[in-house]
């Protein structure tokens with residue numbers, strides 16, 4: 484009986500995980516294998532789910548919203564995976580929130596009911612080449628950001644150094660050195676828009692004829708799971724509480740410059756912003772990573788909104804400033 488491989492996609496907010504996931508799903512389609520996806524988003528709004536589903540409506544997806552995968556969510560993680568297993572996928576992808584430690588999800592996979600059905604194939608960490616040195620520097624980032632980034636690098640089986648189109652050759656070398664210091668074993672791929680040789684990543688993914696069905700079994704650790712297993716502490720949860728999410732709504736269409744100016748106001752506390760925003764001509768998908776804002780036309784028909792993820796963002800202040808904009 485063959486077990487189902489599970490990939491954990493980790494990496495800080497906006498590094499390019501969803502961009503990679505979309506390609507992995509496309510490649511699965513080409514290979515004729517059935518993927519399943521578990522997405523974990525901080526905040527109630529299901530942004531990435533919508534982004535993926537726009538082009539891959541038929542994909543099997545479970546979503547965990549409003550919180551990072553951690554102790555309190557562990558049962559929800561395994562419940563979601565059990566639901567995914569009902570559809571008999573050949574591979575499962577778990578995209579973590581940018582602020583989660585990858586090994587936390589591995590705890591959920593080692594639950595007795597699941598351990599004989601699936602195994603952790605690879606932890607893939609996607610790094611934002613433009614900002615990784617900043618995230619990694621104790622002087623420039625808050626402590627828990629540095630710890631999370633280092634953990635994501637340390638436990639990765641594959642490291643994808645993304646956004647090389649935005650950095651110089653010398654910066655690339657610098658980043659490589661820093662990464663290698665923290666994880667000398669795993670291969671590092673340099674990419675733009677997370678374009679990597681997908682066949683290397685999916686080398687062990689095939690159609691599984693004889694899937695193990697879900698049933699209670701004895702708890703056994705394989706070597707692989709042991710490598711990623713850790714003594715889970717509750718402490719980390721508190722530290723993430725500094726990271727908060729604010730959802731803002733639009734009453735009418737707005738101007739790009741207005742939104743840009745608003746987002747700039749919250750630097751350096753603002754880590755990420757995403758949303759479907761109404762400009763005069765149509766709806767756009769907005770993605771804001773560090774100081775950069777990306778806009779692309781979207782077919783989205785739902786309610787317009789902007790999600791802000793930040794560290795120590797003052798919700799009241801943000802909301803009252805937003806109200807003043809009268810958008």
Ligand SMILES: Nc1nc2c(ncn2[C@@H]2O[C@H](COP(=O)(O)OP(=O)(O)OP(=O)(O)O)[C@@H](O)[C@H]2O)c(=O)[nH]1
Nearest residue numbers: 496497498499500501502581645646675676770777
């Ligand atoms: N210039 C440049 N932009 C990129 C690259 N990869 C991704 N982006 C853009 O960066 C933004 C964030 O990419 P995502 O793939 O959504 O990042 P993510 O890691 O899933 O983000 P979270 O879900 O917030 O954790 C999007 O607008 C992408 O189009 C790259 O290599 N170069």
